[in-house]
Structure formats: C-alpha cells, structure tokens
Amino acid sequence: MTNIINYFQSSIWTIVSFIMVTIIILIPLLSFLSYSFFTVDNVEIIHEFSLYNFKEFLTGEIYIPTFFRTLLLALTVMIACMITGYPIAYFLAMYAHRSKYFILLILIIPLFMSYIIKIYMMRSILGYSGLINKLLMMFGIISEPSEFFLYNQNAVIITLIIILLPLIIIPTFTSLEKIPRNIIEATYDIGCKPFQSFRYVIFPISLPGLIVGAVFVFILALGDFVTPQLVGGTSGFTYGKIIYSNFGMAFNWPFGTALASILLIVSVIIILLTNYLTRKT
Numbered sequence: 001m002t003n004i005i006n007y008f009q010s011s012i013w014t015i016v017s018f019i020m021v022t023i024i025i026l027i028p029l030l031s032f033l034s035y036s037f038f039t040v041d042n043v044e045i046i047h048e049f050s051l052y053n054f055k056e057f058l059t060g061e062i063y064i065p066t067f068f069r070t071l072l073l074a075l076t077v078m079i080a081c082m083i084t085g086y087p088i089a090y091f092l093a094m095y096a097h098r099s100k101y102f103i104l105l106i107l108i109i110p111l112f113m114s115y116i117i118k119i120y121m122m123r124s125i126l127g128y129s130g131l132i133n134k135l136l137m138m139f140g141i142i143s144e145p146s147e148f149f150l151y152n153q154n155a156v157i158i159t160l161i162i163i164l165l166p167l168i169i170i171p172t173f174t175s176l177e178k179i180p181r182n183i184i185e186a187t188y189d190i191g192c193k194p195f196q197s198f199r200y201v202i203f204p205i206s207l208p209g210l211i212v213g214a215v216f217v218f219i220l221a222l223g224d225f226v227t228p229q230l231v232g233g234t235s236g237f238t239y240g241k242i243i244y245s246n247f248g249m250a251f252n253w254p255f256g257t258a259l260a261s262i263l264l265i266v267s268v269i270i271i272l273l274t275n276y277l278t279r280k281t
Contacts, residue, residue, distance in 0.1 A: 039052050039254055045254060057262065074221035077217060082213075085165055092169075092176075174209055215270060222240075228241055243256050
C-alpha cells in the first residue's frame with residue numbers, strides 16, 4: 001500500500017512539473033517561434049504563414065557569412081578559454097589546498113556583477129589610452145598607443161574571454177576536485193610518471209566538466225550582441241547584432257525571430273552533441 005501511495009505522489013509531482021514547464025517555458029517559446037513564419041508590411045505584422053524569412057536568410061548576402069564568422073568567433077573564444085581555464089582549474093584543484101575555495105570565490109564574484117559594467121571596465125583597459133597601452137608604452141614595447149585592442153574583432157574576443165572564463169573554470173574545477181587522491185597515487189605506485197598519470201587518468205575524468213564549460217562559453221559567445229556593440233565597432237559586427245537590430249531599429253520581429261530560431265536550433269544541436277560526448281566519456 002505504501003509503495004502505491006509513493007508511486008501515486010511521484011506521478012502527481014511529475015505531472016505538475018511537466019505542466020509548469022509547459023506553461024512557463026514551452027508555450028511562451030513556441031509563441032515566440034511562431035512569429036518566424038509571419039511577415040512585416042511597413043510596421044504591421046502580417047499573421048499569415050510564410051517561409052519568406054528563412055528564404056531571406058538563405059539568399060541574403062550578409063546573413064550566412066556573418067553567421068559563420070560569428071561561429072568562428074565563438075569557437076575562438078571557447079578554445080582560448082579552454083586553454084586558459086583548464087590550467088587554472090587544475091592548479092586550484094591539485095595545488096591550492098586550503099586557499100582554493102577563496103581563490104574560486106574571487107573568480108566567481110565577477111559573475112554577479114552587471115554585464116554592462118564588466119564591458120565598460122574592459123573598454124577602460126583595452127582603450128587607446130587604456131591600461132594595456134600604457135603598460136606596453138611604459139616597458140618600451142610600443143612607441144605610441146595601439147588600436148589593436150579596441151573597436152575591432154580582437155577587442156570582442158579578448159572581452160568575451162575575460163568575461164566568460166569563470167564559466168569554464170567552475171565545472172572543470174568541480175570535475176578535478178572529485179577525483180579521489182588514492183586513484184592518482186595508485187598510478188604512481190604502478191610506475192606512471194606525472195604526465196602519464198595526467199594523460200590517462202586525470203584528464204579523461206575531468207573532460208566532461210571541461211566540455212560542459214566549453215559549451216557554456218560557446219553558446220553565450222555565439223549569441224552575444226552587447227559586447228560586439230560596445231567594444232567591436234564596425235568590424236565587430238556579429239550575428240547577434242543582426243538579431244538585435246531587427247528587434248530594434250528595423251522593427252522586423254518576424255525576421256528577427258527567424259534568425260533567433262536558427263541560432264536556437266544550432267544551440268540545441270550543440271547541447272545534444274555535448275550530452276552524447278559526455279556520456280561516451
């Protein structure tokens with residue numbers, strides 16, 4: 001009898017959860033996506049089914065090149081964060097000992113700051129008279145301020161790396177910290193050198209955390225439009241800025257929704273692929 005009651009309660013909570021997810025997430029999302037099949041006449045939305053927006057995406061001169069250029073930018077940011085973030089996470093998990101949680105807290109604090117504030121902070125660092133140019137001039141590396149660091153694609157990449165780096169450190173650190181120390185010590189007992197222990201034991205076990213963090217970084221960099229707008233200048237034009245402009249100045253919500261839908265589909269495919277890879281590892 002008790003098992004029947006527990007099963008009944010579990011079923012009720014499952015149904016309630018499904019209903020809540022449907023009402024709060026699925027219905028608004030489907031309502032939003034439905035706009036991609038409408039068109040605009042001047043400023044009036046025509047509520048008639050049409051594939052015009054998707055045809056415009058495929059045939060337009062700037063949309064597909066900009067989309068792939070944004071994919072490349074997001075991939076660059078992701079790889080840079082992986083190369084930079086993994087050693088930091090590894091150091092924290094393996095060598096920081098008592099201070100690791102304090103250092104981790106310092107890395108997490110920027111996540112609670114306003115996104116706009118962080119971008120303006122990066123502008124003050126990367127600017128023509130910013131901190132980096134002043135340091136390079138002070139050490140005699142350059143003779144005059146360089147425009148390499150602001151209002152271009154380089155500035156977008158550097159800013160996204162700095163802002164998104166904690167998102168790859170945290171899950172990687174969690175994976176590394178969960179590795180039992182006796183397993184690592186056992187590899188030394190059977191004759192493994194430190195690099196062999198890292199290659200065959202530590203890295204494979206921590207790889208799922210690294211992949212999850214990499215996906216977080218990739219998807220956020222792929223859809224970001226604020227950073228390119230504030231630090232990218234004209235050469236920092238990205239797919240996210242096209243979506244933003246269609247919802248803003250152009251007032252073409254259906255086309256903006258179609259562009260966002262394509263981005264959503266790509267993101268879902270990446271998440272599913274990541275889920276498959278983490279299960280395989």
